[in-house]
Amino acid sequence: MTVQTVRARMSPLVMVAMILAVSMSFIDQTIVAIASPDLQRDLSLTRAEGEWVINAYLVALAATFALGGRIADAWGRRTMVTVGVAGFAVSSALCGATPDTSWAETWLISARVAQGIFAAVLMPAAIAIVYGSTPAERRGRSMAMFFGLTGAFTALGPILGNYLLEWSWRTIFWINLPVAAAALVTIAVAPIEQDRGNRRIDWLGAVIVAAGMALSVVGFSQAADWGWSSAMTWGCLVAGAALLTLFVVVERRRPVPLVRLDIFRLRGFRVDSAVLFFVMIAFVPVSYFLSVYANVSLGMDAAGASHLLLLFFLGFLIAAQAGGHIFDARGAKQTMLLGCVVGIAGFAWWATQVTTLDAADQHHPLLLAGAGIGFLLGPASADAVSRARDASYGEVTGINQTVRNYGSALGFALLGTLATHVFTNRFSASLREAGLGRDAAEELARDVAAGGSGGSGASSAPARVREAVERAVAEDFAEGIRAVLIAMAVALAVAFVIALRHPGDRPAREDATAPPQPTTVDQN
Template identity: 50%
Template structure:
């Protein structure tokens, strides 16, 4: 299960490092490349809860294998994208199906882990499962940089093939029982949450192209948010909801997810924006950009260990407070140094920002899972993973819009100072902002080409200044997360929540797992009770 889920974490970050190479070869726009990253995050968030429910209906092992197959086929097709006008659409479509495969695979794999471990060993198993797979996020940029530099950016997708084969072989050898239960599927809920997330992110990401004064922009944003509200209302009244929103009645659980939402606005997007900044403004190679991101991960890895210890000794609240505060300061200081255009001078601030995320991520996620209603690990993990991936998609959309808007304005000023008329400067600046390599496609008039050549260093600085706005925005997001951490009551979970005895509680993913069929030694466990 860890081999399978490792792919979903690696693919959240591996594409970011190859963005300039993909843009240059396929002729993608900046917003198009952001959609390539976001299509994966958005479908993973929108269909995660549905994937968990389908795993319950058709069986965890079967759905894990189906999700893995969809994921690896999509990966191969992403790597085989043809050049030409259809390249951007092709890549976005199969990145979306990659996310769908991950959404089917991840909850099924988690359910298998919950089912085969007895209660007394389940906590340690889940800690290993989330700890190792989450840490593999760090491999994404390093692996992506090496593959892009040594071979081709297409290999960042093909590398999933051997990992998937190992996962499938191990799954077959493990002889995992395939438990399936007939139950209704919340189709209206699945449609509402997918449409709501998709519309809201579409409006936010296209705002720079459509304009903030555009009716279509606000129709998408407001319409998406309205659909998400309708989803919440529907789920609270549904007999068999996709997500049991009653879990948010626990103040600590709600605070954990609020912290995760605002922290994830920065955590996944930072890989894309820092990587592109390094390769454009710092003229770094993909390998050098990967090492640049390594500063962030060093801080993240060290702080993750301390964060876990703080959680064990004092609970999640102190770790979240410290992490959000350090993260806000780290991102702000990092933003301030971006215009120095020196990679090595930025490492303390990148490491500090990474340490902030490291301190809070595991404690917030673990505390939320520990507060499961009726020991419903699968259910609350579905909620937290949906929140995390939707926040990452929103962060990509918002910060991408900011980057394009500020870059355009800065480049306009630079070109006008070089003698180009305002209307020409505006058109060229928009083209430069959409092409993050800084070299618009197609022939340019002689005076425009000369102005661009003379302003090349200035344009790189303009792009660095635009990224400053993005990183300051990430610091603000962590500052809001700090305020959310103060809302946490500070209570600690010292034992597994009991399964409620009274009344026929609604059937949930983890309630179905409370009596494992076998333990790791192969000894039979108690048989599951009858269906409600």
């Protein structure tokens, strides 16, 4: 019996173990978004603080993912998956234990950062294990199954959130504890090779890239509050760009860099990474903006928001399976182009319906938008990993996921700033039309925008205009979400243009243990 045959037979148990391991992080992408309105009200958080509860996780995940890939290669994938699951569970318990005090924001955001770091430890190792344990001819379907099933856990977030929020928002974090226990048991019995190597880790590069990513996201995220003329806004943006530039310079000179930049000389890998960066701008932030829109503009509770989000992920899951078959048969280019076109149509259609303030009008656009993302996400990720023939799986998945998560975090920051800017301007104009003076209108608009829960600031409006103010909050917030959806469609349009540059072939790594091959410039 060959090693390949053994791997093929072992892969189902390995698949179950790895899906359970990463499921917590995927559930968190939606369940925290669903709980965001309740969480903000209970802890008296502002809109910006509520957004940071979500984006702190994304920033930490993006900033440490490449390091997580390197650590998995150096210290063993199985070990790091175990450490990551255990650490994620502990930090989840700390999130749920957030005290209702003046320092609740600091506690919760710090615990969310810890969640992101431990997710960055476990996820590159888990993805590398799934990819490396599957024969080359089945990797497209295996990766589609992996991302599809983990996507199912993402879709499970709204269902769990709706149920758990009947008790408390804290339970959305505590639910990770039994999942972690099941994951640790399954990892212990799954036939996973350790694959530990004596590889050096570039700690300096890890610190530089983490600081650069964090500062750039902080600058874009806080621009709505600090203003674009603020020295703090531009200081963060310039410092972040400078650090990321320094990272490139340092990595080119390191004997064992954190990120092997020569991998980006491969055109196919470069195109896959750029497509994923722009796609993630449209994908991950959807959960948060849809949840807040359902609460503020449609007047829905968590159950109603969960229903809408499930429609998005239903389209995603169906298309993910079809995308995997297309990838195996024809390669990544066609499914990426198809996914971009379907996604553009879905988000553009949704943008035309979001201002009707009718939940039923959102259903079909949500399905189509989710399908667009589902078609391309798994194939683009699998294709990127398969192209870097001279790099380890942990390293390549670390790079791939760093690009994805940085796109998510940066997109979340930019879209949040855009939504706030559009809402504040529209709402201020609505208040002036209702009879308020310019100064009073602008002050009230800023208060409501900062409130996070939508109409919380409307109670401070004069009684004679309060009804008009409450109506304007719903309508003008929908205009802000419309701008967000248009921006998401534009991001997918950019991804489509980039995908046209894909070479269109179907490279495959024949064996996970094959010796490295030299990289040549401008390969596919």
